[in-house]
Amino acid sequence: MEPKNIDHLFRHHSGKMVSVLTRVFGLKHLEIIEDAVQDTFIKATLSWRKQQPENPEAWLTKSAKNRVIDIFRKLNTERNLIPKLTQGTQTIAINELFLDTEIEDAQLRMIFTACHPKLDARDRISFALKTVSGFSTKEIASALLTKEDTIKKRLSRARKAIQKADLKFNIPKGEMLHERLESVLEVLYLIFNEGFHSNTKEQLIRTDLCGEAMRLCQLLLKRESMRLPKVYALFAIMCFHSSRLDAKLNSNNELLDLKHQDRSLWHFPLIDLGNAMMNKAVETNTFSSYHYEAAIAAEHLRAKTFEDTNWVKILRWYEALYNLQPMPSHVLTMAVICVQNNESSKASYYFDLIHPEDLEQRAYLYYAAKADYYAKILNETEAIKHLDMAIKLVTNTLEADYLRKKKSAILKIK
Template structure:
């Protein structure tokens, strides 16, 4: 078996194994469990060079469980640390914990653990990507535009809090569930967003992050307790955005904005799935930020062409979203929408409420939008000043090329 196949299996199955083994052995042994799963994959990469087993995932799961037991025995700690596996956790036989439904249950428990309020908000997404999704420290650092050393510290800090606070490996109930779910949805939204518009220097789209966020969101929707309107709305939003993924880049790897995308290539089955999720999401009158963002994405998908977009309706949804979630990024988008309707006075009103620094790593978007504003008003010298500021701030090489192409066209005016 090739190394890339082992890596693929690790990504897709290590989170499952870490979650189910944590359910068996407890959160206090998370370090040992993660080491055991890592050891298992090293062993697999060596063993499978000769012959691949018929059921690779089953082989990995069994080997990981046995490896944990070996470690506990080596430490001579089975009396104090080893659970009574003859009876299993929650009176379920150990073998039954490896059924698909029980693995999903264990993963949901891990998601809610990763989003516990006692964990620092900055640590939650790193911990979730590591334990639930099987991302390496290097991959997490790349996805979050953070140094590997910082990610290591966040993971160590999260594990210390889990041990010190003796957090329970369960799905919260009642009021605790709704409070924790808010954090879970925020983490899934951030994972998806990083995939849809990555901060990575060389990749604009990280399909693996989008897919993982959708998979975890689907886990929530499979359980009655978490089949809630905001969960359906978030999944609808992910479906709507994912339907456009393949059209965001040209064949020669250039960035294509909404105006340039080939709408005939948008993935209709995903749009249909998103629509069906939205029907479930609006069964109540209470709307979350995900409802409004999904409604905005749906408006773009409805339009037969860029010119046919109902910008007034989109602005209406953004106003509602801003009331719920007053963020500078929303104000910037509202300014851009006003530019589409040639309401430059209102666009300028929105621009004046934002500082580029408010957008942190996305500050280049402010300068790029201002450049478009001046270009549309035929003030090309000022447009070039603004786009140079954007070029100085942008991290992604593909977006930089997109902005440079714009600048070249303006220099010819």
């Protein structure tokens, strides 16, 4: 099996295995469990070079489970560490916890444990990305726009907080469920965003992460208590954005912006599903940030051509989003919309409100957008200057190539 396929399996199954093994052996042994799952994939990388098993998923699950038991045997404490799990009066065999429905339940428990209020808010997100979706520290740092060392400290703090508070591996109920759901949705949103617009150097789109975020969001929607308008709205966002994934790159693996995408490549069944989710999402008088973002995405999809885009309506949605969630990235997008709508003075007003450093790893987007603004008002010198700044700061090679092409186009005009 190719290494990239093993990586895909790891991404897809490590969170499942860590979750269900944690349900078996307990949160206090989480670090041992994570190491065991990691060991299992290293073993798979080596043993599958010549021949892979008929059912790779089953092999990985069994191997991870056995690896944990082996570790406990070496510690000579297995009898105390393998609990007797009961449901009502009936004992559940450990093997039955590896059924699909039980794995889903274990993953929901892990998501809500990771988002427990006893954990620092920043630590929750890092911890959830690690345990639920198998992110590496490097990938978490990229998703959260921070340093790897910072992520390592957050993960360490989260594990210590879990031990100290002796947290239970369960799904909260009532008001506690709704409070913790906010953090859960934020984590799923981040996972999806890292897939849709990755910060990694070579890959701009990571469909496996988009798929993982959608799968976890669907897990929430399977539970009646979690079928809330904001959950439907988040899933609608994921559907709308995923529908455009096949159109974001051309056959030469070059990045295409919304203006140059082939709209016939958009996946309309996903758009229809997103619309169905939005119909459920708007059955409320209170709109979340996910509602506004979904409305913006839907408006882009509604336009038959780029020129048909209703920028006035999109700007109105963004203003509402900013009032609810004041972020520099929203201000930047409002500036971009005004550039598209030929409102240069209004665009300039929004640009003046932004400090590029506030965008951290995405600061290059400010300079790229400002370059578009200067190109629009025919100041090619400043446009090139800002494109050079964007190219200097961008990390993804596809985006860097995209910006260089924009620069070449301006130089030809000049």
